[in-house]
Amino acid sequence: MPPRRDFYEILGVPRGASQDEIQRAYRKLARDNHPDVNKDPAAEDRFKEASEAYSVLSDPATRRRYDAFGADFRQVPDDVDPETWARARGRGARQGRAGQAGTGGFGGFGQDVDLDDLLGGIFTGRGGRAGRGWGPIPGADQEAEIELTVEEAYHGGRRSITLGDSRRLDVEIPAGVTDGQRIRLAGQGGRGGDGAPAGDLYLIVRIAPHPRYRVEGRDIYVHLPVTPWEAALGAPVVVETPGGEAKVKVPAGTSSGRRLRLRGRGMPGARGKPGDLYAEVRIMVPPQLSEEERRLFEQLAAVSTFDPRRR
Structure with a gap:
């Protein structure tokens, strides 16, 4: 060999x-x-x-x-x-x-x-047999990574994974796991020798990039598109969260980049308080204007004295 x-x-x-x-x-x-x-x-x-x-x-x-x-x-x-x-x-x-x-x-x-x-008898008296002398050797702990979507990390649930040694395991993912968190699977690590127990397997959570959400710890960030008139006049709007739709009040006079905080709508906390969700406002204009929309925008431009570039 x-x-x-x-x-x-x-x-x-x-x-x-x-x-x-x-x-x-x-x-x-x-x-x-x-x-x-x-x-x-x-x-x-x-x-x-x-x-x-x-x-x-x-x-x-x-x-x-x-x-x-x-x-x-x-x-x-x-x-x-x-x-x-x-x-x-x-x-x-x-x-x-x-x-x-x-x-x-x-x-x-x-x-x-x-x-x-x-070796001067250093193996004797450890429960081993003469001539071999190793005794029971506990299995080594092992690590593996598991990649989850934001929704999977938020809700938790059962996942089937395949390890490097081709073993398949059904794993219970706790709701609200965060990036880098370790999930312990007792007895699923390296095999022990001479009847000793196996080691543990630790799954390291990696949260995959998401087209809509950004996760930092237990807080979740999401872009919130709003119209110019919703931002100027204020309006209640719907925001998508991993836990479903939620309503948020856009204050009058809101500019792009403003963060609206929804307490407790971030990642669930298994033993503590959940994180928050931050809706980051993005003001969107129609890609094509109707004749009436163009007329109204031109009228607004003619009467408004607002200059965003003036400090």
Whole structure:
């Protein structure tokens, strides 16, 4: 079996890469190689490789273990010193080369090397078996992103998702989730060893760009088109929100860019107050004027002394 590729190499980032650099690299690889987008038979394998690499390197604690122990990071018990482990592997490799006349050893160690003896018995007494000594190894926590529309994030509900390892899960999305929020799925992460529990899966919410709404935290912003006479005279108008239509009073003398606040009509709050919705006024003129409309606008221009460019 060929050696596993280095996770940093898979994502194409240096070992000192920041979390933002790791996330950007993964998102690009995931977009380019997702089976729904790329029909190359090898793309699915690259997608799975990138997802596994990201699940490890995106978690600071798991990344530290990977940096310390490499491909063995899931098997090495928590209290093992990285320097002791490195020395033990070095000794094992030298003894393995010295005993090459025999049959091949496991993981680069010679056939007659006792790993437990080599590490000074550090695995003994951890519930493991003599000769193996690992004991139950809990599964690693993993992360994946889930993209939602503004409406899906607002209302919540059940969603079916496909993970990088081809698993399909039905997920309950809470109403009012926000961009960057993490949804925990207990026991859906990496598998545990020797009967140990699986890790958790954390879904990171990403809210997709929307043609009408802009979301900032729990607040929602929407453009509100109004006519010149509604803006000048004031009028009640209807505004579309993710929760349905709402009425807002446009005050007389309103100019484009003014924000009208609708309290509590933003994203719902699961444990706190909901956000607000801000309707941003945009004054629209008819693209084509009738003869009567043109006459009235010309009459207004003749009698009005208003100059918006005068300060």
